[in-house]
Amino acid sequence: AYVLSQRQQELRRSPVGLDGLQLWLASEGGSAQSFTGGWLLDPAGIGLMVLPLYDTQPSQDREPPLTKEQLLFQQDEDDLDWQSIQVKVSTVPSLIVLPKWRSGMRLTGIAHPALLVDASRLDTMLRSLTGETDIRLTRVRQVFTRLPYNDGTGAVQTAELYAAQLLDGSICDPLIGNGPQTLLASCPIAGSDQTVLILSDPDLLNNHGLRLGQNAEIARDILLSAAADGSVVIDYSRDNWLADPEEPIQRDRTWSDLLRFFQPPFLSLWLGALMTLALILWRSFRRAGPMLPATTHDAGKLQAIRARARLMRLTG
Numbered sequence: 001a002y003v004l005s006q007r008q009q010e011l012r013r014s015p016v017g018l019d020g021l022q023l024w025l026a027s028e029g030g031s032a033q034s035f036t037g038g039w040l041l042d043p044a045g046i047g048l049m050v051l052p053l054y055d056t057q058p059s060q061d062r063e064p065p066l067t068k069e070q071l072l073f074q075q076d077e078d079d080l081d082w083q084s085i086q087v088k089v090s091t092v093p094s095l096i097v098l099p100k101w102r103s104g105m106r107l108t109g110i111a112h113p114a115l116l117v118d119a120s121r122l123d124t125m126l127r128s129l130t131g132e133t134d135i136r137l138t139r140v141r142q143v144f145t146r147l148p149y150n151d152g153t154g155a156v157q158t159a160e161l162y163a164a165q166l167l168d169g170s171i172c173d174p175l176i177g178n179g180p181q182t183l184l185a186s187c188p189i190a191g192s193d194q195t196v197l198i199l200s201d202p203d204l205l206n207n208h209g210l211r212l213g214q215n216a217e218i219a220r221d222i223l224l225s226a227a228a229d230g231s232v233v234i235d236y237s238r239d240n241w242l243a244d245p246e247e248p249i250q251r252d253r254t255w256s257d258l259l260r261f262f263q264p265p266f267l268s269l270w271l272g273a274l275m276t277l278a279l280i281l282w283r284s285f286r287r288a289g290p291m292l293p294a295t296t297h298d299a300g301k302l303q304a305i306r307a308r309a310r311l312m313r314l315t316g
Contacts, residue, residue: 008036008236011054011077014106015208018052018097018234021223024216025232030224037237043092047230048223051088052097052202056121058082072104075117082128084240089129089189091242093226095197096129097205098122098137100165111208113163126169126198131190135169137200138180146213147177151221159183159204160213167200175222176204184222197226 012019012034025032035041054077055062061079065071077099088094099122104115116139123136145164149157159176166177172185175197183204186195203209210216223232262270 008078011106012236013207015109015111016054016077016101016106016202016206018050018206020207020210021050021205021219022232022234024210025220025223028220028224030220030227031231032223032234033231034234035237035241037239037241039241040243041233041241043242045230046092046233047227048232049088049092049094050097050205050223050232050234051085051094052206052234052236053080053085053099053125054078055080056099056117056125058085058125072102072107073115074103075099075121077103077106078238080238081240084238086129086189087240088235088242089196090192090194093197095199095223095226097199097202098125098165100202105208111162116163116165119165126167129190129196129198130169130171130187132169132171132188135167135171135187138166138168140164140166140181145181147181147183149176149214149218151218157214157218157221159215159218161201161203161209162212164203165201167198172198176218 011017019034022032022034031047056075058080059082062074062076065074085096089096099117101111102115102117105111119137119139126135126137127133140161140163143162145161145166147159147161149159151157161183164183166180167182167185168180169182169185169187170179172182172187173195174182174185176183177185183201184197184199187198188194189196199205201209203212204215205219210219260266
C-alpha cells in the first residue's frame with residue numbers, strides 16, 4: 001500500500017498530474033480537494049467531481065513492463081474499474097479527463113508526439129460511455145492549437161494546446177470549440193438521461209498545460225462555475241467511495257471504540273498503572289530534601305593553615 005501511494009503521489013505531481021489545478025483553484029477562493037479513497041464522500045457536498053483517467057482500457061488489467069522501452073511506451077498508468085466510473089458519473093456532476101500521454105512523458109518530461117496514447121482505445125472508451133458509435137477523437141497535426149472560450153460576460157479567452165487531442169461528436173453540446181474540433185463538451189451517458197462533461201485533451205488542466213495561454217483562467221471559470229455551491233473534488237481513487245444518499249454515513253471508527261480500552265479487563269491494568277505511578281511519585285517526594293552545603297576548596301585550605309599555626313605555637 002505504501003509503494004502504491006508513493007507511485008500515485010508521483011503521478012499527481014508529475015507534468016500529467018492535477019495537483020497544480022487543486023492549488024490554483026484553492027488560491028482563487030474555490031473549494032477544491034484531491035481524493036485518493038479511504039472514506040465515504042457525501043454526494044450532496046460535491047459540486048463537481050473531476051475524474052482524471054490514466055487508463056485507456058479500464059475494463060482490462062495492464063501488463064507490467066519488462067524493459068525500459070516497454071515502460072516508456074506504456075499506455076496505462078493505472079488500473080481503473082469501469083463500473084465504478086459509470087456509477088460516479090451517474091451519481092454526481094462529473095468531468096472526465098481523457099488520457100493523452102504514455103508513461104514516457106511523465107518519466108522523461110518530454111512531450112513528444114511519439115508518446116501519445118493509441119486514439120482507437122479512447123474511441124472505444126467514448127463509445128462505451130456515451131453509447132454513440134459516431135463519437136471519436138481527432139489529432140491535430142499542427143504544433144500548437146488555440147481555441148477561443150467565451151466566459152459568458154463577453155470576454156473571450158484563448159486555450160492553448162500542444163499536439164491537441166480534440167473531440168468529434170455531434171451528439172455533444174460543446175463548451176470549448178465546435179464540430180470536429182471540440183475540446184470540452186457535455187455528452188450523454190449511455191443508459192441514462194444525465195450528461196457528463198468530457199475533456200478530450202488533459203493538457204488544459206494538468207501541470208504541463210495549465211501554464212500555457214489562458215488555460216488557468218479558463219479552468220478556474222469552468223470548474224468553479226460548474227461546481228456552483230459545492231466543492232471541486234479531484235478523484236484519483238479506483239473504487240466508488242460515494243455514500244448512498246438514502247443511508248447515513250457510517251464511520252469506520254467512533255469514540256465508543258476507544259472507550260472499550262478502559263473497560264474490564266483493561267480497567268484493572270489502568271488502575272494498577274495509576275497506583276504504581278502514584279507510589280513512585282510519593283516515594284520520590286519523601287526522599288527529596290534540601291541540598292547539602294558543598295565544601296569548598298578555600299575552607300579546607302584555611303583549616304590546614306590553622307592546624308599548622310597551632311603546631312608552630314606549641315613547638316615554639
